[in-house]
Amino acid sequence: MRTIVTVNRAKTRHRKDDLSLDGLSFLLADVQDNLGNFLTAFLTIQNWPSSRIGAAIAAGGLGAVLARFVGGWALDIFCGRRLMLAVCCAVTFVSVAMMLWVPLFYPIVVAHFIAGGAGALFTPILAAISHHTAGARGYIERMGRNESFNHLGNASSGFLMSLLGRLIGPVAPLWGVGGLAAVSILFVGGFSAQADEPSGQPPEAAxxxxxxxxxxxxxxxxxxxxxxxxxxxxxxxxxAVVPLMIERYAFLHLGDPAVVTAICIVIAQITVIPPFLVGF
Known part of the structure; x- marks a missing residue:
């Protein structure tokens, strides 16, 4: 009887972890991949010159590079992966809110730098959690499933953002990205304690x-x-292809840049989803 209860608990824990990983891979896809594109559309509508838009977008890329360097080191020595993930979600939401509330050059550069760093950590943190919850044998399959939900989330969110952009305006997709980051915190709470288990090997300082x-x-x-x-x-x-296209599109006054951005995202992601679904 005790063995049956233990097995049932393990299955329940595994299902909870799978659900959280599926949900986070789906919701965070647009947050980590397309924030810069929607920010470009927003700044273009604000009549920012190309040089300032480029600086703001580059700040996000710089933040992502630095965060991946520091984040990889932090994941090796710090086991609080759920806390790290929740902090990244909260930081992303606050950064997006700052961009919208204070649409000035330096605040947006700083906010996008921070948001870019937080977004860059989502993938390695989810990969680390996947390894600890799925185990070494199920890790590859779990990562493939993460990618499937990631691209599906990109396509679905892009479609939703196109509707929001058309109905409300270029501000809506940015609020949508921030909202997805905030909602993701709920899925972080669904992980079992196994997500924070140490690797079993004591960290050695090199x-x-x-x-x-x-x-x-x-x-x-x-x-x-x-x-x-x-x-x-x-x-x-x-x-740089999508941001440059958005700027050119807005310069020629061909339509709403936010809607076109979302459409480009949807088309790109739809073509990528099928290969990842072959194994499922």
Whole structure:
């Protein structure tokens, strides 16, 4: 009898963790991927010059780069993954609210820098939680499921944002992104304590010299260096396509930039969803 109760509890815990991961992957997709695009549409409507829009968007990218560097280190030594995820959701909501309440250059640059950093941590935190809740054997399948819900969330949110943008205006998609971040906190509370379990291996502090030596060893590998350079160039080229298109669209007065942004997001995500669903 005791064994049956233990198994049932484990299954219930696993279902709760799966539900929370599905919900967060779905809701946070638009938050981490499309905030900059909707911000570009909003600033274009505010008649910001291209140089200032570019600076504001670049601030989010800089925040994301720094956050991934620090966040990876923090995940290795800090087990409070649920707390980290909840803080990132709350910080994103506050940052978006600040952009809308104080639409000035420096406040928006600072807010997008912070929001970009918070959004960049969602994926590694969810990956760490997936590893601890699904286990080593189920990790790959769980990550594939995360990606499926991520792209489905991007497409669904993009469609919703297009409706909000058409009915209310360019401010609505930004409030929608902030609202998704706030609602996500509810799913964070659905995780079991297993999400915060330590890795089982005591963290070992590496010296600065050892860290630099490891980095140099990785970068000295030709194949890895080529891959990193290619990946960087692709993201530099690909990441600016939608913001530049939005600016050009608004400059020519062809319609509502917020609606066009959402449509581009929906089309892109719909084409990506099917490959991830093949295994399910």
């Amino acid at each position: 010296s600065v010299r050892e860290t630099l030596r490891a980095v140099f060893t990785l970068l000295s590998e030709p194949r890895l260096a080529i891959f990193l350079a290619t990946y960087l160039l692709f993201n530099v080229a690909n990441g």
